[in-house]
Amino acid sequence: MRFIYLILVIFFLSLNLRPSITSVGPLLDVIQTDLGMNGVAASLITSLPVFCMGLFAIFSIRLNNRLGIEKSLLLAMVLIFIATLSRGFLMNSWLLIATSLFTGIGIGIAGPLISGFIKKYFPGKLSVTSVYSVSMVIGASIATSFTIPLFNLLNESWQIALSVWSILALIAALLVLPLLITEKAKNVMTTTSSLRITNKRVYLFMLFFGCMAAIFYSITAWLAPFVQSMGMSHTQSGLILTLFTIIQIPVSFSIPLLVAKTRSRKMWLLICSFSELIGLVLLMGHFSPWIATIFLGIGAGGLFPLALLIPIEEANSIEEVTSWSAQMQFGGFILGAIGPLLFGFTLDVFNSFTPALIVILMTIILMIVIILNMETKTKHDSMK
Incomplete structure (x- = not known):
């Protein structure tokens, strides 16, 4: 039972690493027209998260040293949830770009930590990495495939269509929560990782x-x-x-x-x-x-x-x-x-x-x- 639970945690954590990025593409022309965005501003919606995935990956080391893997992953999911959910209330292009920045930060923090999570809970099972990788592809795929149907279903509101994907981050955060209790005693770090x-x-x-x-x-x-x-x-x-x-x-x-x-x-x-x-x-x-x-x-x-x-x-x-x-x-x-x-x-x-x-x-x-x-x-x- 615990094995299935931990696999679900990895699945939903990994599922959140792409939808906030890939859900924008199918609606980009609609967003540009609605907000009057030029090409450069529109490109920031997708390019910023990718840069942040790199820049803030390093920050995950600091968080892991200070908080441990479970708390750091929870923080990352909360950040993705808030940023993605807030897209449902946006009427300004720069605020939309800001949500891309913060989702990118959350993704950048979570990515390396999921690898550490697999090493911690499945030290002898490299095959579990398949759950990580395939979940990311599934997350990207469902966001690309279902954003337009959601847009049509929700009275052509691109804001709500984009914000729907915050549900995935909420589920992941709720799944991580029990680990904060059961692993509390184990989260005292005896060694630290270096940036060097x-x-x-x-x-x-x-x-x-x-x-x-x-x-x-x-x-x-x-x-x-x-x-x-x-x-x-x-x-x-x-x-x-x-x-x-x-x-x-x-x-x-x-x-x-x-x-x-x-x-x-x-x-x-x-x-x-x-x-x-x-x-x-x-x-x-x-x-x-x-x-x-x-x-x-x-x-x-x-x-x-x-x-x-x-x-x-x-x-x-x-x-x-x-x-x-x-x-x-x-x-x-x-x-x-x-x-x-x-x-x-x-x-x-x-x-x-x-x-x-x-x-x-x-x-x-x-x-x-x-x-x-x-x-x-x-x-x-x-x-x-």
């Missing part, structure tokens, strides 16, 4: 995470416009994005299970990386975008849970897992947020998708080189 990286491999992991995130966000932002340039309709391009997301769900769930069974993380990292490489080459060659998207979805769906596994598998303690995760996500998400901007800049300069796709291609190749240079954990490897 003393294990040099963490820089390599951070660079890998950054390449992975840059590729993912670039594909997410620009896949639909690219296939439209190939002659596909808006409806078809929407289905391409849906396929890209749906493919990731079974892959995100199965990859950690396969790694736990085969004990070969590097092999699966390379398989997923080459899958993205194949998908991108197919796009550049103007082959079937449907087949290309399947390869891209397999790669994206596998790489993120594999990235989450790195600190859980390599670090030696709960505090170290949180610290490694925070520092990987700090640098990784900041680099990841730059990806779509660099793609867009290249597109503006050359007025062609080809040079921009070459940028992604080079990033994938760099990521493969990094993976090949990743060393396995040694007995005395540790980050204090």
Whole structure:
């Protein structure tokens, strides 16, 4: 029974890491028209949370040292709940941007802590990471798929449609609450995590995470416009994005299970990386975008849970897992947020998708080189 409860906690915590971001996209044109937002202001709604996911990942180390994992996660969920709920009462563009800022802070804090939570409660079960990764994909998918139906159901109120997703954070917060009582005595920290990286491999992991995130966000932002340039309709391009997301769900769930069974993380990292490489080459060659998207979805769906596994598998303690995760996500998400901007800049300069796709291609190749240079954990490897 306790096992099921803890899995539910991880599921709902992870479920909250994307809806406040992905729910905005389907209604962005409506929001822009209603609030009179220009393109720059509108882009902040989605770019700010991604930057915050990196910047405030480091803050999770401080919170973990001071409050412990359970209280810190509760604080993160409350922050996401309040910020998302407040969207139901907004009539100002800058207040909407402020909610994006605070949801990003909450997500940034929660992300690394969930890895520490898994290490604490499931120290010998790496496969539990699949719950973390697949829940994030499900959260992103349901928010993207159901925000428009909610908008239509709620008398075309985009404010209420966006605020509905706060329910997920409320459920997660309520699920965490019992742990504050049962784990109160255990939350006295005997060791602390440091912001200083003393294990040099963490820089390599951070660079890998950054390449992975840059590729993912670039594909997410620009896949639909690219296939439209190939002659596909808006409806078809929407289905391409849906396929890209749906493919990731079974892959995100199965990859950690396969790694736990085969004990070969590097092999699966390379398989997923080459899958993205194949998908991108197919796009550049103007082959079937449907087949290309399947390869891209397999790669994206596998790489993120594999990235989450790195600190859980390599670090030696709960505090170290949180610290490694925070520092990987700090640098990784900041680099990841730059990806779509660099793609867009290249597109503006050359007025062609080809040079921009070459940028992604080079990033994938760099990521493969990094993976090949990743060393396995040694007995005395540790980050204090």
